[in-house]
Amino acid sequence: MNITLTINTNKHDIDCAPSETLLSAVRRLGYYGVKFGDEQGLSGADTVLLDGKPINAGSMLAAQAEGHKIVTIEGLGQHPEQGWKKTDGLHPLQLAFVETGAIQCGYCTPAQILAAKALLDENLNPSEEQVREAIAGVLCRCTGYLKPVQAVLKAAAFLRGDEPVNWDSVNWDLGSWSDQPTNDQPAGSPGEQFANVMTRPKVVVTPQTQTYQTVGKPEKKVDAVKLVQGKPAFTADIELRGMLYARVLRSPYAHARIKQIDTSQARELKGVAAVLTWQDIPRVIYSTAGQSDPIPGPLDAFSLDNKVRFVGDRVAMVAAETPEIAEKALSLIDVEYEILDAILDSREAMDSNAPRIHDEPEFVNFADSNPARNLAAEIRIDIGDVEKGFKEADEIFEAEYAVPKVQQAHIEPHVCVTYWDEDDRLVIRTSTQVPFHVRRMLAPVLNLPVKRIRVIKPRIGGGFGGKQEVLMEDVPAHLTIATGRPVIYEYTREEEFTGARSRHPMKIKMKTGVKRDGTITANEMYALSDTGAYGCHALTVTGNTGHKAMALYVGDGQYRKSPNIRFYADVVYTNTPPAGAFRGYGVPQGYWPVERHMEKIARALSLDPIAFRLRNAVRAGEYHPFSTAWNEGREPRPEIINTVGLEQCVAQGKAAIGWDSKYGNEEWRQSSIVNRQHLHWHKVEVSSIRKGIGVAMVMQGTAIPYLDMGGASIKMNDDGSFNLLVGATDLGTGSDTVLAQMAAEVLGVPIEDMITYSSDTDFTPFDKGAYASSTTYISGTAAVKAAQIVAERIRVRAAMMLKLDKHEDIKLANRQAIAPDGRTVSLAEIALNSLHKENQEQIMGVASYVSPVSPPPFAAQFAEVTVDVETGAVTVDKLVMAVDSGVIVNPLTASGQIEGGMTQALGYAVCEEMRYDEKGNAIERDLDRYHIFRADEMPELETIFVETFEPSHPFGVKAVAEIPMDGVAPAVGNAILDAAGVNVDENPTTPERVWRALKNK
Ligand code: FES
DSSP states (O other): EEEEEEETTTTEEEOOOTTTTTHHHHHHHTTTTTOOOOOTTSSSSSSETTTTEEEEEEBBEEETTTTTEEOOOGGTTOEEETTTTOOOOOHHHHHHHHHHTSSSSSSOOOOOOOHHHOOOOOOOOSOOOHHHHHHHSSSSSSSHHHHHHHHHHHHHHHHTOOOOOGGGGSSOOOEEOOOOOOOOSSSSSSSHHHHHHOOOOOOEEEEGGGSSSSSTTOOOOTTHHHHTTOOOOOOOOOOOTTTTTEEEOOOOSSSSSEEEEEEEEEHSTTTTEEEOOOSSSSOOOBOOOOSSOOOOBBBBBSSSOOOEETTTOOOEEEEEEHHHHHHHHTTTTTEEEEEEOOOOOOGGGTTTTTSSOOTTOHHHHHTBBBGGHHHGOOOEEEESHHHHHHHHSSSSEEEEEEEEEOOOOOOSSOOOEEEOOTSSSEEEEEOOOHHHHHHHHHHHHHOOOOGGGEOOBBBBBBTTTTTTTTOOOOHHHHHHHSSSSEEEEOOOOOHHHSSSOEEEEEEEEEEEEEEETTTTEEEEEEEEEEETOOOHHHHHHHHHHHHHHHBBOOOOOOHHHHHOEEEEEEEEEEOOOOOOOOOTTTHHHHHHHHHHHHHHHHHHHOHHHHHHHHHOOOOSSBBBBGGGGGGGTOOOOOOOOOEEEEEEEHHHHHHHHHHHHHTTTTHHHHHHHSSSSTTGGOOBOTTEEEEEEEEEEEEESOOOOTTEEEEEEEEOOOOEEEEEEESOSSSSHHHHHEEEEEEHHHTTTOGGEEEEOOOOOOTTTTBOSSSTTOIIIIHHHHHHHHHHHHHHHHHHHHHHHHHOOOTTTEETTTTTOTTTTEEEEEEHHHIIIIIISSSSSEEEEEEEOOOOOOOOOOOEEEEEEETTTOOEEEEEEEEEEEEESSSSSOHHHHHHHHHHHHHHHHHHHOOOOOOOOOOBBBOOOOOTSSSOOOOOGOOOEEEEEEEEOOSTTTTTOOOOOGGGGGGGGHHHHHHHHHHHSSOOSSSOOHHHHHHHHHHOO
């Protein structure tokens, strides 16, 4: 049918099927700012304005939109400079999103801005509550909503004509190590905070930071202007001539052998280009875990197999002219299964009569994996003499805990486009955290040499570890090989829940020996970890559970010198969707039991819970206890921890949450007004309300020492600007920005002179990818080293141009080389000289870096909750995180990481959980059943950075990305104990679990 769509100021006559959605139509017309997030519009990524009202384009037929005025992000504003043509520039909302740091991955940003525009078009003076309600329909998995809300309020102020605020002149709340917080009042009340429109985290700075030009400054993200315009930056934002659409037939059974597959009807369907089953492609065993070579885990997966091992496992793949034809083809594939007994409970996996999930002869063992026992990995780590430590204890505390399976739920689903280029090389354009691992690992699977594969990573719409997996790139690649045509494969939201990866669920036992004075004499953890049907990251995730969570408390006195720690784990296969990497990488699973256990011990011994923890916590100058005993299956390398800012984190966090006036204060605990005045619709007065406060202390790691490598190259251009090429992948974390900041600092230029590109396996240097909290530390050091090489060449040339004997004392600053005598030559003059005039050379540098250490960041996490002791309902009112992540390169992007991480961790604490019925069918299959926090449901968030200067990094940084995942859940669990006097040892702390605990009190 022919229809006319009016989009922004354009009229489009299009031919569309009656069933075509508005989302499909607008994207087909090139309005790529409208995104796919899910089929039901629950993510809100597909928001457009229809006659000024926000609607979900994926839930509306294109034909229904005829005659209406449609506005997409492309209709708002543009970059002001378009060569000789000037535009009106960005819309105030777009500008505000850029300036407040409201953009992380940017996938939800166009939708958030449009939803906000609809509000501001009607109300230029909205309250915070109204802003939150207006954008509540657009889910963001990255930001925690704090900065987007501030951006909308800021834009509203601008549009009202309020006195403009020069944001660059607004002082950050900078403290110093010598300033101890003196009271226990929060830094600003919520009302004050939002009157200011822009909340900035407190940064307790190191002296070193104060001398930097751009490092340590809240620079705007280098990709923000692109993302705020909805430019076609993401994997799916491309259309290739003759592109086919892939779909995968998935198993309805948890465990079955495929006896026969009849694909004849599907192949005959008009518009079907290929149907592939296990009989059509090479049988190559591999691991889908995106890790360095050799993969530290078993090889146990095929692209397609004659056996299925979970509901959702692959059976066949199809490529067709349209998604609808591909779907239809799936329904025409006839499969005969032999149904096998399934294991759905990890506790039964190692039973002697349990069915064997991996009986394929090609299975490749790694270390202690044993498919005959359904064992993907076994970990046995003993540090010191644990049994002796238990004998020396006055009290032994034992308890069992459980942590759930949860989903990364990045708003951009997994998506990949493949095609042959003109040189018969296979191009894989994919939303991945690990482009170089994708290339290396898929080469044998596709029967192509590495050199005939090029992997391009465009922008990533969130990853959180879910894209540290070579999860689905093989599907379109096989189909491109089969058809010779470009193929796009984009996961449905249901596939994200049934056919992607998740956090490993675990059942954990703790046993701790303690002297009456609070000295820990021995600490033991056993984890039964469920890897699901495949062993992706099985060893390394679960190893991390002990390596990070059990390393924090070493004991005191003689025990501090020689800690007694044991961590044993079995990682078992079950017939459930595989677990994998998820931000925190096993550590959140460890801190739930450790920090719940520490709280119980402190209370049982009538010790102050904070003093008890600090007494036993590892200190600067001590060995990381696990570094002496374990190294992911490789030789251990003992490592000393140089910087620990934990005590200062505690002092800052206590002051911010008001710990001293609330902890143990029965009057406060019984106070019936929920402390969220700024969100007044939550104000309640109910006699069954109890308030509580909780703490957790955590440590993470920074990169994987002696293994993971990052590379960077820098090239100088004619005008004195630089191309910075990195193999690192910015998932929305801001890594492109912080790498550019560090390189710019060395080269003495503003960040806008760094043109950053990441990543393409043909053009950028190798990088292991974005995981293990390593990019700022590892790839950042590589960028600094490359910049130092370039800076050296610039100094040499400047000395030549200024006729100086020595170049070493020349300084680079303000786009100039400055001689000791004060004479200067600009970088643009140096560039022109080097490229065109004398002794011509391309000034450039390439460097790489592998770290010998993994310096841990530390944090104190505080939670304030309200519990309804009648219903078990828990409301988290406030989260405070004080974190020692070394020097903070960019407080804007780093605080965004903390806010977003705390929000994701909040879901882990109170509501997110993936469950299965008795046949292994997923109960949570969409963003309705699987609830992630919306803008109008958020607690107050506060971030404090306590800087230390980590000597192993040129700018003193440690990691920031993963640590916010670790402490929220136990802090909330401890606050529930404080409020209601009950222990909930299994998270999430749903109302049902809390209610049951209250009933059993
Ligand atoms: S910035 Fe919102 S989903 Fe990534």
